Amino acid sequence: MELIDTWHGYQPLSDVLADATTELPDSLDDAHLSEERRAMLQAFLDIARGHLELERRATVDNFLSSLRTDDRVSAVTDGVELGTFHSAKGLEWPIVHLVGIEDGYVPIGFAQSANARAEERRLLYVAATRAERELHVSWSDTRVIGDQLVEREPSPWIEAFLGEPDPLPDERPSIANLRAKIAAVPEVDLTVTDQHERETVRDQLLIWREDWAEKAHVSPTAVLSNRAVEALSIERPCRMDELADIEGIGQSKARRFGLKLLEITCLDE
Numbered sequence: 001m002e003l004i005d006t007w008h009g010y011q012p013l014s015d016v017l018a019d020a021t022t023e024l025p026d027s028l029d030d031a032h033l034s035e036e037r038r039a040m041l042q043a044f045l046d047i048a049r050g051h052l053e054l055e056r057r058a059t060v061d062n063f064l065s066s067l068r069t070d071d072r073v074s075a076v077t078d079g080v081e082l083g084t085f086h087s088a089k090g091l092e093w094p095i096v097h098l099v100g101i102e103d104g105y106v107p108i109g110f111a112q113s114a115n116a117r118a119e120e121r122r123l124l125y126v127a128a129t130r131a132e133r134e135l136h137v138s139w140s141d142t143r144v145i146g147d148q149l150v151e152r153e154p155s156p157w158i159e160a161f162l163g164e165p166d167p168l169p170d171e172r173p174s175i176a177n178l179r180a181k182i183a184a185v186p187e188v189d190l191t192v193t194d195q196h197e198r199e200t201v202r203d204q205l206l207i208w209r210e211d212w213a214e215k216a217h218v219s220p221t222a223v224l225s226n227r228a229v230e231a232l233s234i235e236r237p238c239r240m241d242e243l244a245d246i247e248g249i250g251q252s253k254a255r256r257f258g259l260k261l262l263e264i265t266c267l268d269e
Helices: 013-028 035-054 060-067 114-128 174-183 192-216 226-235 240-244 250-265
Strands: 093-098 131-137 142-145 148-151
Touching (some): 013 035, 093 114, 114 131, 192 226, 226 250, 240 250
């Protein structure tokens, strides 16, 4: 790994990769380097080359900044991740369990105003749509609070998750239509138009990202991270400065992909 330790932030990524290509055979032949370390070194250089395909003038600092948000580096394998409704924004998992969907928790007891309850509903929608394949919702009929056993009631919005609805005309999975299900519960008032536009933009971004990644022979998340796609679909910028301010975009990707991204995200016209 001494090879990587010689890299400096200001150096062009193309230069250090050219040097690495020359020195790599000797590094991999190092008798003190385990097979796992060799594979890690090779994978690291492959990711660096993929970044260079997208940003020809990138420096080492540009690459390392991108690496911190690359889903291939931070991906979680088999395991359980605990989080709040807030922290789940922009993320997805194959299987999601929503626990404690009880009156007083969802919505939270102190959310009394219309605005506060509307925010609680939005958070529930965010949490429920983090599931890619399976969504499990549960609540407890009793809880020990302090030294007392207290009876609990399910959330008034739990009806949105009960039963399986008839197929919708577009035949999307029921989870993708969860916003409509929650909105059907009395008291809920969500803007369907906004959600439709968000889904339209997100779908178009994913198609564009897949096409670009295939042409560049890199992972789709090396082009745009999942968080960036989610942020773009929510914010839907119409100007270059707005685009550059999106997390995961910045000036470099705004310059490289800006016109095409704005063509997808700007629905004002």
